[in-house]
Amino acid sequence: MVVASGKGGTGKTSMVSSFAALTNAVFADCDVDAPNLHLILKPEITEKMPYEGMEVARIDEGKCIKCGECERACRFNAIENFKVIEEKCEGCGVCPLVCPVDAITLHKRVNGIVYVADTRFGDFVYGILSPGEEASGKLVTMVRKKAQEIAEKKGKDLIVIDAPAGIGCPVISSIGGTDLAVIVAEPTMAAIHDMERILKVAEHFNVPTVVCINKYDINEEQSRKIEEYCREKGIEILGKIPFNKKFTEAMVEGKNIIEYDEELGKIIREIWNRVEKKLGERQKEKT
Amino acid sequence: MIITVASGKGGTGKTTVAVNLALAIEATLYDCDVEEPNANIFIKADLQKVDDVKLMNPVFDLQKCTFCKKCAEFCKYNAIAVLSSDVILFPELCSGCGGCKIVCPYDAISEGSRSIGEIYHGKNGIEIYQGVMNVGEARATPVVAKLKEYVKKDGISVLDAPPGNGCPVIETMHGSDFVILVTEPTPFGFHDFKIAYELAKKLDIPAGVVINRYGVGDDSVEKYCRDEGVDVLMKIPYSREIAELYSKGIPFASHIPEWRKKFQELYEVIG
Structure with missing residues (x-):
């Protein structure tokens, strides 16, 4: 599964870092030009591979x-x-x-590095593109291949991918071939515009989608617009998360919200349970 | 004068700063975040299409083709598959480099083109140009390059960059006189700001910082700027009022006059 958003800063990485505490999957940070998940997962690196993208x-x-x-x-x-x-x-x-x-x-030139690591939540793979390098999509593919290898080796049946912002090359490489895309939306006009575009990308690549609304109480009218839009398109909304400074405080402490605040953690836990249910349904459809 | 507004991390307030600055100093605004263009949500100009962004695409003449595979072997993007009696192109992988046409010994490849995006223009108070990449396309850089052909040589241009530190960001920054890096005082914002700052240094463009949502998070960005000698040009405090105006698509400086003045002063410092 992949967590994406179109617009940056809607809370993808905060969401993924919390999911890490709730499931025994392999986690992969595919936001290779601005990776952040490692700041919360605090990896102990076990393997390091140079990425030679373009000559x-x-x-x-x-x-x-x-x-x-x-x-x-x-x-x-x-x-x-x-x-x-x-x-x-x-x-x-x-x-x-x-x-x-x-x-x-x-x-040949080294355009980036792929890291394999252990974390307090389990296996983690991430890639870092050298600033200003080309071909980030290929680096995303390398991160995903490595995550797949680890999942197979350890008998894990789930990979959770943190996607970059946007809808271009590295996003397509992050979303393509996944079984579920969780789209993190925000109730602002800009984020709704971007959500509509990322949903089209997922549709284009035949990836089923669900939506979470983050900071829903910043503008409840816009939140209702997202709900209406999703209802019309038959897209399920898995949950709504309130705006709360504790999310930033947790980040400053290098923790996810599950570790930092029980009450807010409960909201994410409920969303995760619904994600798991959705993944189960997808598994059945496939077999 | 060309000013690029960039950030590394998404959602830190690039568009907010670019829009409010352009409005305050009456500059022309260019939305270079062609994957997810948002600036006109705030400007609300009536946009008209002024250009198509086309990428060269090879067209194969199967009468002349001998299926020798030279084109497929040359292609670094694996965009061509040669079968026993057919040639298949994967257009979204093709970079339009034109190498296949050059290597073909039988003159069986000609140049076609396909549209990967569009350029729009409009005016509401200030002029705005916007690039839009088509959904499903992978290459944002050629769309940014096309949009930049419209950047005026005289006057002030404000370029709203995409998030990240990859190719479309470089294409945007290239040739700018100044880069404003918008960050937020959080570990994620700080981490990505450092990468964006390195990029500006690599391209040899002077840079300054705007700290958005000042008051949340920690002081790591300010400390870094002090140590590295980077100017902090402006601090925008975290405020529910600004966040709400943003969510409704209203530029906060046109709503709160003292901010308009602050953006004008910011320009005085960098201009």
């Missing part, structure tokens, strides 16, 4: 005759004045192809 082109200045063929052929505007702008280079391989004097070669 980068390099021009041999000694060989270069400054003909400009590479610059004209590059669709990513990654070559200027016979130099490669590394942040823009996709490693597609077109420039070595067009260079008449073989002055350009592709080189």
Whole structure:
């Protein structure tokens, strides 16, 4: 299952970190360009793998005759004045192809790291993309593969994925092929707009969805709009969580809300029970 | 002057700062969060489509194709599958690099294109441009690149960046004169702010910080800024009034006049 939202900052990671206390699954943080789950799970790293995503082109200045063929052929505007702008280079391989004097070669680069770890709640896999690197979707796939391997090895039948914000490349890689997407919504006009888009993405990739409304009491009128929207679309709402400063306090202490506050913890626990029920139904549908 | 508003972590208040700043100093606003564009919820301009974002796509001429597989072997994105009598393209994997067309020995590949997003423009008090990536597409960067073609050389432009620290964020920041990093004083906000700050440094763009929801969390962001010599440009306190205005899509500085002045002063400092 995956926890996603479209808009950032709606509470995905707070939710996932709480679920960690409630189930014996493998947890995977796929928000590789801004990972946060490890700040709560406090992993003890057991394995570390470099991630080589995309190669980068390099021009041999000694060989270069400054003909400009590479610059004209590059669709990513990654070559200027016979130099490669590394942040823009996709490693597609077109420039070595067009260079008449073989002055350009592709080189491997480390774009990030995948960590496997133990936590007080069990197994955890996360990836960190180097700032400004390309191809975060591929790193997400690597994190998910590793999580799958661990789940198989340890006989666990559930992986819980914390997805990034947005609806693009790393989000698609996080959602694709999952059995359930829990969408964390917030009762603001901006978050509702984004929720509608992430629901469409899930639909596009045939992933069933359920919705939780976080901070529902910030604007109850907007909360009702979310409920209406979901009713119309036949999407189940698994729970509503009130706004409470204790969520931030728990985060500052490096704890999830289950550990920090019994009353608020109870609300998340109830949501989790409904998620589990939903996952059970999905399991039956599949077999 | 081009000012990019970025953050690393999502939901820290990028759009809030970008919208209120643009309104206060009468700048042109560019919503570069093309996956989830929100700025016009606050500006409420009547948007008109001004451009399509197209990506080059190979088109295979099966009369000329000998199924030699050279194109598939070249493609770094695994976007082409060559069968015994057919060629299949996976368009969402294709980057549009054009390499397949160059390697084909039989001239069997021509250039087609497909739309992956749209650019909109409107005006309500200030001008706004917005990029929107189509749902189901993976590549936001070309949409941002297209949107940035509309950034004016004169006047002030405010760019609202997407969350994260990946390719679409770099595309947004590139060529900016200043980056405003919006963060919140929480462990998550602080962690992602540091990555975004590293990115601005890597791109050699001067940066300053706006701390949103000031008063919640802890003082780790302020301490870091003091130690690193990063200017804290503004602190926006956590307030139920601001949160409620946000939820209704109302820019708080147009509702609370003293904030309009504060955003003008912020611009004086960086401009």
